[in-house]
Amino acid sequence: MKANKFFAIALAALTLGFVACKKDEPQQDKLKVTPEVAEVSVGATVQLSANLEVTWSSSDEAIAGVNASGLVTGIKEGEVNISAKAVKTNEVAVCKVTVKAGGVTPPPAIPEIDVTDGTLADWEALPADKVVSWECPDDAAMLGLKGVAVYATEMYISILVEPNMDDITDLEWVPFHVYIDLDNSDATGGYGDEFADANTDILCESAIFSAGEPYPYNPAVFKWWGEVGADGWEWTDPSVEHDGSDFWGAIIGEGQLPVGNSECVDGKFEIQLLRELLATVHDMNDSEFGIGFDIQQNWSSVGILPCGSATDENPSGKVAKLKVKINK
Template sequence: MKKVFVLMAFAALALIACKPTNTDDPNNPGGDDPKVEEYVQPITCDGKFDDWAKLDASKVYTAKNVEGSKHDALKLVKVYADKAFIFVYFEWDTEQIEWELDVEHVPFHIYLNADGKADTGGFGDQWSDACTEACFEGFLTNGTDIDSYDPGVYQWVGEANGSGWEWSDPAVLDAGSGICSGAGVNGKYELQIVRELYPLGTIADEFSIGFDIQQSWDTVGYLPNGEVTDDNPSGNVPSLKVVTVK
């Protein structure tokens, strides 16, 4: 009886081994094990900036300082987002930004509308859509030398679509968490935001973003911006819309 059982077991194994590949599976027509595409980081934030020229320009979102704007120290910003990171490149006017030894008095802010919704968040002081839910606050220098950007993250706690400096205290994510890192030279910088470290949920595939740079804690440049006119005395425009590359 035992011998019969063993023979039956071998026969079953042989049947499984000889089972033909299911080539009718629409998700795997060849019948082979599906290959997992390896992620290749498109930009290395090393302060050399050459990676940006290799990107599909149609998927890089850009804001430039508009002539006649209220604050013009921030000249250019580019944003590229994929499933793992949000990459940012920006330039500033070195004549308007001064560094002092051992003084971190030139903060750089990222304002993120992570859910992409128009009816949440706030901070209409610099963008007309007033939908920022998180403010990243950090520094580009350790006093005189350009350093890695590693900010704290603060949540909007004011009224929906409101204005004012209404951010959580303490931060929802302390500086030094590693959510951002970057490198650059005086006047040019690139950084990355690690999406999975964002503390307020998932960053949507379509989101919006804004940036400012300050001198002695006063804003001297922000992007996107607009021309100051009689119809738009603030010079504010909507934040920059970005679509994630998949």
């Protein structure tokens, strides 16, 4: 009986002790990682945290790495699991991390047109909104040119021209002109009423046919430059000195005339002018300029672009020069 009583007391004490012991032991929390889902850009970081002491690891170090403090760095686009493993219990919790393209992406390089490559594929690759183009309407008063496209960068003015060979009646010598309002100002330029716009600052002339053969357009063959009105304009060639200074070389360019030969590219050809050299003759507007074209169908008729349908208000069908924005 005495023994039984002892055991009863001992059991009670043990039970009490156990209960007390359980009450004193800190509650073991479930491992939790915050946040459980995250996004990070390539090259950027995002901080994860855990409620327990953990070690961190990444399911793919090539996509995102994690350091001992739970700082995750995006390496390349993709998805990874960043795991936290509790030091005491080996319990694991995961944060799913999506790595997105870097926020600091370098701007794409401005493409240039190559007028010597014998292909128009480089034009087709340009974003449409970077090119200014014009199609001659069917009922235009000024025929001879089907259409034109202009793409300008800080380096070059590139021009794609499509003559309408059906309208050109004399192929012996077919002059072609490019006239440019370099400063986009009506107050400068002009050559009487000879050109479509009186604010032309510089004019390049070459030919697309000579002696009946396709001729590679060379805008340096002849050039005009001028001031307001006709007085300052001169017709030059390489042998002519101008006021003691030789402007020869102020316009360079290359042209491919594919019409009628094996290098024909849809009856179109490309020309390029170097802006830096144009600017040596006139200040050039830094962001926008005007440009127009004409082709001599024969000695008495000239086709002009841009042109429009002849109307009572505009019987000539001439319209203002194309406004070209410089792509930077």
